[in-house]
Amino acid sequence: MIDFALDEPLVDLRDRVRTFVREVAIPAEARDLPGHGLDEALRRELQASAKGAGLFVPQLSEALGGLGLDMRGTAVVLEESGYSLLGPQAMHCAAPDEGNMHLLDKVADAGQRARYLEPLAAGDIRSCFAMTEPAPGAGSDPSMLETSAERVDGGWSISGRKWFITGAEGAAFTICMARTSGELAGGRGATMFLVDADNPGMRIERIVDAADRSFPGGHAEVVFEDCRVAEDAVLGEVDQGFGYAQVRLAPARLTHCMRWLGIARRAHDVALDRAAGRELFGQRLADLGMVQRLIAESETDIATSRLLVWHAAWVLDQGAPGRGETSLAKAHVAEAVYRVVDRSIQICGALGVSGDAPLSRYLNEVRPFRIYDGPTEVHQWALARRAVRRRQREAESGA
Numbered sequence: 001m002i003d004f005a006l007d008e009p010l011v012d013l014r015d016r017v018r019t020f021v022r023e024v025a026i027p028a029e030a031r032d033l034p035g036h037g038l039d040e041a042l043r044r045e046l047q048a049s050a051k052g053a054g055l056f057v058p059q060l061s062e063a064l065g066g067l068g069l070d071m072r073g074t075a076v077v078l079e080e081s082g083y084s085l086l087g088p089q090a091m092h093c094a095a096p097d098e099g100n101m102h103l104l105d106k107v108a109d110a111g112q113r114a115r116y117l118e119p120l121a122a123g124d125i126r127s128c129f130a131m132t133e134p135a136p137g138a139g140s141d142p143s144m145l146e147t148s149a150e151r152v153d154g155g156w157s158i159s160g161r162k163w164f165i166t167g168a169e170g171a172a173f174t175i176c177m178a179r180t181s182g183e184l185a186g187g188r189g190a191t192m193f194l195v196d197a198d199n200p201g202m203r204i205e206r207i208v209d210a211a212d213r214s215f216p217g218g219h220a221e222v223v224f225e226d227c228r229v230a231e232d233a234v235l236g237e238v239d240q241g242f243g244y245a246q247v248r249l250a251p252a253r254l255t256h257c258m259r260w261l262g263i264a265r266r267a268h269d270v271a272l273d274r275a276a277g278r279e280l281f282g283q284r285l286a287d288l289g290m291v292q293r294l295i296a297e298s299e300t301d302i303a304t305s306r307l308l309v310w311h312a313a314w315v316l317d318q319g320a321p322g323r324g325e326t327s328l329a330k331a332h333v334a335e336a337v338y339r340v341v342d343r344s345i346q347i348c349g350a351l352g353v354s355g356d357a358p359l360s361r362y363l364n365e366v367r368p369f370r371i372y373d374g375p376t377e378v379h380q381w382a383l384a385r386r387a388v389r390r391r392q393r394e395a396e397s398g399a
């Protein structure tokens with residue numbers, strides 16, 4: 001049974017996060033200066049405040065310093081944190097660290113937990129995840145992976161080029177996906193490697209000039225050239241990297257939805273305030289039918305997004321992989337969040353695209369979400385194929 005009622009401790013926690021975002025994260029926004037990525041000193045200051053408020057890494061287990069929330073609780077808390085772009089950074093529940101901590105928690109051995117996961121969970125270091133490559137390498141189609149790792153004396157040698165690696169600049173380590181078998185078949189043939197930032201075989205070639213700028217370190221192009229790592233750098237088992245990518249991706253795409261839903265709500269609130277305060281043609285903007293339609297459509301987008309996120313979270317909490325549900329949620333929420341921000345701009349008129357309102361910044365931040373963690377079309381493609389297969393099975397069984 002799905003129960004949407006939030007219990008009292010969760011309501012209390014949500015309200016504490018709301019207060020934290022209002023009193024700490026939002027006032028700090030004025031200090032989030034232009035440039036790629038959040039200033040490291042500000043990030044550390046905000047994280048210290050979140051620790052003081054007992055709101056640090058809420059998504060992690062208590063053993064790792066978190067609050068031990070399930071995915072449904074995480075959905076409520078991360079949406080609230082996302083009401084400010086600085087909320088998830090402060091609470092250390094932002095991408096890519098949040099997904100990497102989840103992956104390491106599931107797959108890392110004892111030595112890797114102590115060396116990478118524990119300092120990451122404590123906020124002492126940052127991390128990144130290196131999968132995507134410039135064309136003709138892996139993007140939407142992971143089977144085009146070109147980066148490869150060869151066995152050498154005492155370990156592995158990795159060679160290849162990655163790009164759009166969020167947070168690589170300043171990260172203490174990279175989780176790098178490389179081809180380890182000649183053929184990538186049946187989800188096998190690729191391996192994840194933990195590469196330390198000071199490895200001489202890995203270098204950051206440039207920070208890509210991307211539309212968004214809220215991720216510390218921005219998005220880097222990273223080159224691996226005979227990058228030597230020891231055997232203990234293998235995360236999990238050799239050739240099982242794609243399986244582990246799924247362990248990371250399904251929850252990670254959902255947590256993105258949770259956080260961006262927060263910014264959609266913020267944008268919508270800006271538009272609602274403007275619609276209630278601005279007079280045009282002898283009435284409030286909020287009383288004009290076509291503006292009401294925009295408002296109603298955004299209300300619908302926010303409500304449907306939350307329901308899909310909560311449903312997918314519930315599925316994950318049942319122990320199911322939730323690939324279909326998280327994929328459906330991602331395809332819907334990425335588009336819905338973008339529509340909400342765009343409508344909010346429209347309602348605000350010129351103010352909406354000006355630097356006097358935060359909306360055009362939000363539009364730049366949410367636009368790439370329609371591309372990363374699977375472009376919308378890839379999820380829709382998977383949804384359509386699943387639907388046709390389901391119908392064929394029903395037809396064959398006479399349903």
Ligand SMILES: Cc1cc2nc3c(=O)[nH]c(=O)nc-3n(C[C@H](O)[C@H](O)[C@H](O)COP(=O)(O)OP(=O)(O)OC[C@H]3O[C@@H](n4cnc5c(N)ncnc54)[C@H](O)[C@@H]3O)c2cc1C
Binds near residue numbers: 163166219371378
């Ligand atoms: C801001 C940002 C941060 C990122 N951070 C990271 C990171 O930290 N680590 C990392 O490894 N990667 C990261 N990425 C990369 C991201 O995962 C890829 O951009 C994504 O997988 C798409 O790959 P691609 O850009 O090569 O597009 P392509 O694979 O070239 O696809 C281009 C377009 O083709 C269309 N398309 C693709 N497949 C289909 C299909 N089956 N049916 C119909 N249309 C289709 C879609 O419209 C898609 O947008 C990031 C990207 C962005 C924008």
